[in-house]
Amino acid sequence: xxxxxxxxxxxxxxxxxxxxxxxxxxxxxxxxxxxxxxxxxxxxxxxxxxxxxxxxxxxxxxxxxxxxxxxxxxxxxxxxxxxxxxxxxxxxxxxxxxxxxxxxxxxxxxxxxxxxxxxxxxxxxxxxxxxxxxxxxxxxxxxxxxxxxxxxxxxxxxxxxxxxxxxxxxxxxxxxxxxxxxxxxxxxxxxxxxxxxxxxxxxxxxxxxxxxxxxxxxxxxxxxxxxxxxxxxxxxxxxxxxxxxxxxxxxxxxxxxxxxxxxxxxxxxxxxxxxxxxxxxxxxxxxxxxxxxxxxxxxxxxxxxxxxxxxxxxxxxxxxxxxxxxxxxxxxxxxxxxxxxxxxxxxxxxxxxxxxxxxxxxxxxxxxxxxxxxxxxxxxxxxxxxxxxxxxxxxxxxxxxxxxxxxxxxxxxxxxxxxxxxxxxxxxxxxxxxxxxxxx
Amino acid sequence: xxxxxxxxxxxxxxxxxxxxxxxxxxxxxxxxxxxxxxxxxxxxxxxxxxxxxxxxxxxxxxxxxxxxxxxxxxxxxxxxxxxxxxxxxxxxxxxxxxxxxxxxxxxxxxxxxxxxxxxxx
Numbered sequence: 001x002x003x004x005x006x007x008x009x010x011x012x013x014x015x016x017x018x019x020x021x022x023x024x025x026x027x028x029x030x031x032x033x034x035x036x037x038x039x040x041x042x043x044x045x046x047x048x049x050x051x052x053x054x055x056x057x058x059x060x061x062x063x064x065x066x067x068x069x070x071x072x073x074x075x076x077x078x079x080x081x082x083x084x085x086x087x088x089x090x091x092x093x094x095x096x097x098x099x100x101x102x103x104x105x106x107x108x109x110x111x112x113x114x115x116x117x118x119x120x121x122x123x124x125x126x127x128x129x130x131x132x133x134x135x136x137x138x139x140x141x142x143x144x145x146x147x148x149x150x151x152x153x154x155x156x157x158x159x160x161x162x163x164x165x166x167x168x169x170x171x172x173x174x175x176x177x178x179x180x181x182x183x184x185x186x187x188x189x190x191x192x193x194x195x196x197x198x199x200x201x202x203x204x205x206x207x208x209x210x211x212x213x214x215x216x217x218x219x220x221x222x223x224x225x226x227x228x229x230x231x232x233x234x235x236x237x238x239x240x241x242x243x244x245x246x247x248x249x250x251x252x253x254x255x256x257x258x259x260x261x262x263x264x265x266x267x268x269x270x271x272x273x274x275x276x277x278x279x280x281x282x283x284x285x286x287x288x289x290x291x292x293x294x295x296x297x298x299x300x301x302x303x304x305x306x307x308x309x310x311x312x313x314x315x316x317x318x319x320x321x322x323x324x325x326x327x328x329x330x331x332x333x334x335x336x337x338x339x340x341x342x343x344x345x346x347x348x349x350x351x352x353x354x355x356x357x358x359x360x361x362x363x364x365x366x367x368x369x370x371x372x373x374x375x376x377x378x379x380x381x382x383x384x385x386x387x388x389x390x391x392x393x394x395x396x397x398x399x400x401x402x403x404x405x406x407x408x409x410x411x412x413x414x415x416x417x418x419x420x421x422x423x424x425x426x427x428x429x430x431x432x433x434x435x436x437x438x439x440x
Numbered sequence: 441x442x443x444x445x446x447x448x449x450x451x452x453x454x455x456x457x458x459x460x461x462x463x464x465x466x467x468x469x470x471x472x473x474x475x476x477x478x479x480x481x482x483x484x485x486x487x488x489x490x491x492x493x494x495x496x497x498x499x500x501x502x503x504x505x506x507x508x509x510x511x512x513x514x515x516x517x518x519x520x521x522x523x524x525x526x527x528x529x530x531x532x533x534x535x536x537x538x539x540x541x542x543x544x545x546x547x548x549x550x551x552x553x554x555x556x557x558x559x560x561x
Contacts, residue, residue, distance in 0.1 A: 276554065
């Protein structure tokens with residue numbers, strides 16, 4: 001049994017059927033209609049940029065309690081420790097749970113958890129916890145580093161880290177072999193600990209790819225913080241407007257959307273036939289294509305946001321980051337559509353596999369006897385409809401967020417025309433996403 | 441608030457029409473239930489077909505009629521996965537248990553190439 005070779009194909013068995021054409025078209029028409037309706041009838045004074053949120057003192061007592069904080073840290077460290085156990089002591093076979101914990105739980109599971117709980121990864125982050133423990137031992141402050149984090153770097157290190165992840169998942173031929181994956185993860189942990197020691201907590205907020213990803217998605221939850229740090233309840237759109245416009249945000253957005261689109265594209269029959277019939281190395285072509293997808297998204301977004309009339313004092317180059325938050329719902333909708341069945345089904349499989357980290361037939365956690373429910377895959381119409389709805393809802397939220405920001409930022413006479421390029425770009429992203437769900 | 445109301449009304453219509461569009465095409469392909477046979481030819485480091493899509497009906501087996509110049513192994517990325525071996529010359533292989541709807545890659549392990557993608561409906 002050549003178990004490891006199955007992994008050469010990537011994690012998971014059958015993939016989703018393409019969505020039916022009439023659904024893809026209905027979704028595209030809906031996206032288009034809503035976009036222009038928002039533009040035509042929506043408000044002309046900002047609704048979300050000013051929203052302070054409602055204080056939630058009782059919830060704050062619970063959320064900020066030492067017990068819950070410590071419990072979250074212990075949970076994160078326990079999952080991390082278990083994954084490391086499987087990664088270091090386990091075998092290089094397809095049922096080693098480290099693969100599923102890395103590619104399914106961490107990468108995709110982070111999205112729903114952050115939608116429900118807000119910045120989930122920040123609360124459980126094992127690298128933050130280890131940094132905290134080091135600081136305790138040495139009697140220093142874990143939030144303070146030796147140096148100030150260079151703010152000009154912003155989220156760029158996170159964008160690079162996210163790119164390194166998707167490269168490992170989608171391009172690198174040995175991405176599902178234990179050795180390389182372990183090395184990748186060791187590199188991540190090492191860099192995060194050094195960064196945390198040098199720059200303190202601000203480093204994780206800015207540069208930890210998983211924390212940045214999780215916190216961005218968490219802005220679509222109803223939980224926020226007021227300026228003095230108190231827990232408040234806001235509408236997700238008001239929370240989203242609070243995404244700081246930092247350097248590199250556009251890079252993160254480009255990698256997240258571009259890589260998910262590439263993942264769809266890579267499995268399409270068209271690309272498969274091309275790459276298998278071509279004499280040029282498939283790895284090289286996949287490398288170039290992934291880079292092209294991510295760069296194209298970032299470029300289109302930047303040009304579209306900057307193509308507007310602005311106030312005298314407004315720097316045009318600052319606009320892409322100021323609008324960056326509006327891409328988050330579009331990304332989340334698309335990731336949800338792309339990964340829903342994968343998360344549900346491979347996520348269950350991973351839970352079963354975690355009971356047997358060493359592939360000895362053990363059932364340490366008692367989950368080994370559970371069976372995966374493939375209910376979702378057996379209802380392809382429901383699945384396809386859910387996927388298209390997720391894409392359309394994400395698009396609508398994105399358009400509303402962008403409209404609200406335009407009203408805040410742009411001079412009165414440019415508010416309508418200034419939004420148009422971004423609106424076209426967003427419709428373009430959404431329609432391309434639907435097309436890939438239909439064609440791949 | 442009326443503007444938001446209009447928007448909400450518009451959204452409701454869209455959601456409703458989407459759901460309707462989605463419901464139109466349920467299980468309409470129970471008719472063509474002929475068992476599928478796919479001719480597969482391995483020659484050197486090429487294989488035909490080369491990544492084609494083939495529609496199949498769930499619950500039906502797919503037969504691969506393999507002609508090869510060297511023995512090799514085929515992986516079927518169904519749930520659960522299947523592994524099939526063939527010899528040099530002609531071999532007939534059967535892919536079973538295609539019950540779950542989805543796209544199943546049939547891959548030559550030897551060449552690291554996808555031969556066909558079965559669209560199980």
